[in-house]
Amino acid sequence: MPVALLDINDCKLRLWTDGAPLESPGYALFDGGAYRFGEAARASARLRPRDINNRFWWQLGTAPLQPALGPARHTADLVHAHLEHLHAEGGAPDELLLACPGSMPREQLSLLLGIAQQCPFRIVGLVDRAVLLAAGQRADAHLELQLHQALLTRFSHDGERVSVQRSTPLPGCGLLQLQEQQVQVVADAFIRQTRFDPRRRAASEQALYDALPGALATLSAHSECDIEIDGYRVRLDRSGLTSAAGRLFQAAHAALDDAASLLVDPLVALLPGMAEAFPQARKVDEQQLRASATALEAQLVVRDTALAFVTELPCLDGAADDTETAQQPAPVARPPTHLLQGASAQPLAAAGTPLAAGVSIVLDAGAWTLRGAALVNGASAASGQALATGDCIVAGEREFRLIEVVDHGS
Structure with missing residues (x-):
C-alpha cells in the first residue's frame, strides 16, 4: 500500500490512505468545550462567526491567537488539533507524505514539521503540491485557490524533469473573497426579483453560501440556473457572476504569459468566465495528486535523512515536455448536468x-x-x-x- 498522502490546501485538505480521500476544509469551530473541524465547522461559519477560525493554516505561527478561540494559544495549536483530527478520522496511518503549497515560507514549513513531531505519525516526505501535479499533467503553470489568496506557480522543463520556477501569491483573490462577491450578486438578484434579502438572517445567508457550489456547477454548463432559499427562488445568469472573479483573472494574467499552458484546480475551473479568460486552461484530474505521489514515491519518501521541500520531479509518462497535448491543451471540460x-x-x-x-x-x-x-x-x-x-x-x-x-x- 502506498504511503498516505495529505494535500494541504485549506479550501479542502485531503488525506488519502486506502480508497477515497478524507476531505476537511480548513475551518475550526469551538463548540461545547471542544474543537470541530472541516465541513461541520464550515457549515456554521455564518451562524456562529465568533466561534470560527479559518485563518489558522494561512497564518500558521506562534503569535498569540487574536481573537481567542478556546484554549488554543496560537494558530499552531489549531493546526496541531486539525492534523490529529484528520489522522484519527483517516484510519491512523503511521506515515504521511505532505503536499504543501509553494506559498508556505520556510518558517511555516519548519514549524509544520515541528508540530508533526508531536503527532502520532511520522512525516516521510514534503513536496510542492503544484509540481507534483505538473509531473503528471504537463503544463507551464498552475493556478489554485486557497481560502484567503490564490497561488500561481510557474514551471520550467528540460524535457524529462519539471521544477518550480516561481510561486506568486495573489492576495485578495482567495475563495472567501470570491464567494463574498458571488453571494452579493446572488443576494442582489433575490432583492431585485423577490424583494427577499437572504443576507438579513444568518440562517438564510448560510443557506446561500451552501447553495453556491451547486449553482456554479450548473452555470459551468448552462447560461442560467435557479437558486431557492427559504421558499424564494431566483433565476441567475452566468454573465452576472463573471465579474466576481475579475480581480483573480487580472492578477493571474499579470503573472502568466498569455501563451502558457495552464493547469487549474477544480474550484478554479468552476468560476464563471474562466474558460473565456483562459482558453489554454486544463482542469486538474481529481486523482492526479495521488497518482503522481504513488508513481514517484521512491523519489519523495525519505526515512533515513533530513527532509527537504521537493520542488523538482521527473515527468511521468505522458507528461513529457514535447508532447502534442502540451502544445495544444484541451479546454476545461463541461460536466454532466x-x-x-x-x-x-x-x-x-x-x-x-x-x-x-x-x-x-x-x-x-x-x-x-x-x-x-x-x-x-x-x-x-x-x-x-x-x-x-x-x-x-x-x-x-x-x-x-x-x-x-x-x-x-x-
Missing part, C-alpha cells in the same frame, strides 16, 4: 442524487463523484471515483447514464 434512466432525465443535485441503497452521485470539490460502490462503464468503481459526461453506471440492478442537457442560450 442530468442523470438519464430509460427515457427520463433528472437534474443532478449538488447535495446528492440517489441511485440505489448506499449509492449516490454528489458534487465534491467541483466534480461529480460516486458515493458507494457501483459499476462504471462496465468496471467496478469504488466510492470517490470522479464521473464524467457519458459514463454508464449500474447500481442496484438499474442502469443510468450521465448526460449534458444543452442550453441553446449558452
Whole structure:
C-alpha cells in the first residue's frame, strides 16, 4: 500500500490512505468545550462567526491567537488539533507524505514539521503540491485557490524533469473573497426579483453560501440556473457572476504569459468566465495528486535523512515536455448536468442524487463523484471515483447514464 498522502490546501485538505480521500476544509469551530473541524465547522461559519477560525493554516505561527478561540494559544495549536483530527478520522496511518503549497515560507514549513513531531505519525516526505501535479499533467503553470489568496506557480522543463520556477501569491483573490462577491450578486438578484434579502438572517445567508457550489456547477454548463432559499427562488445568469472573479483573472494574467499552458484546480475551473479568460486552461484530474505521489514515491519518501521541500520531479509518462497535448491543451471540460434512466432525465443535485441503497452521485470539490460502490462503464468503481459526461453506471440492478442537457442560450 502506498504511503498516505495529505494535500494541504485549506479550501479542502485531503488525506488519502486506502480508497477515497478524507476531505476537511480548513475551518475550526469551538463548540461545547471542544474543537470541530472541516465541513461541520464550515457549515456554521455564518451562524456562529465568533466561534470560527479559518485563518489558522494561512497564518500558521506562534503569535498569540487574536481573537481567542478556546484554549488554543496560537494558530499552531489549531493546526496541531486539525492534523490529529484528520489522522484519527483517516484510519491512523503511521506515515504521511505532505503536499504543501509553494506559498508556505520556510518558517511555516519548519514549524509544520515541528508540530508533526508531536503527532502520532511520522512525516516521510514534503513536496510542492503544484509540481507534483505538473509531473503528471504537463503544463507551464498552475493556478489554485486557497481560502484567503490564490497561488500561481510557474514551471520550467528540460524535457524529462519539471521544477518550480516561481510561486506568486495573489492576495485578495482567495475563495472567501470570491464567494463574498458571488453571494452579493446572488443576494442582489433575490432583492431585485423577490424583494427577499437572504443576507438579513444568518440562517438564510448560510443557506446561500451552501447553495453556491451547486449553482456554479450548473452555470459551468448552462447560461442560467435557479437558486431557492427559504421558499424564494431566483433565476441567475452566468454573465452576472463573471465579474466576481475579475480581480483573480487580472492578477493571474499579470503573472502568466498569455501563451502558457495552464493547469487549474477544480474550484478554479468552476468560476464563471474562466474558460473565456483562459482558453489554454486544463482542469486538474481529481486523482492526479495521488497518482503522481504513488508513481514517484521512491523519489519523495525519505526515512533515513533530513527532509527537504521537493520542488523538482521527473515527468511521468505522458507528461513529457514535447508532447502534442502540451502544445495544444484541451479546454476545461463541461460536466454532466442530468442523470438519464430509460427515457427520463433528472437534474443532478449538488447535495446528492440517489441511485440505489448506499449509492449516490454528489458534487465534491467541483466534480461529480460516486458515493458507494457501483459499476462504471462496465468496471467496478469504488466510492470517490470522479464521473464524467457519458459514463454508464449500474447500481442496484438499474442502469443510468450521465448526460449534458444543452442550453441553446449558452
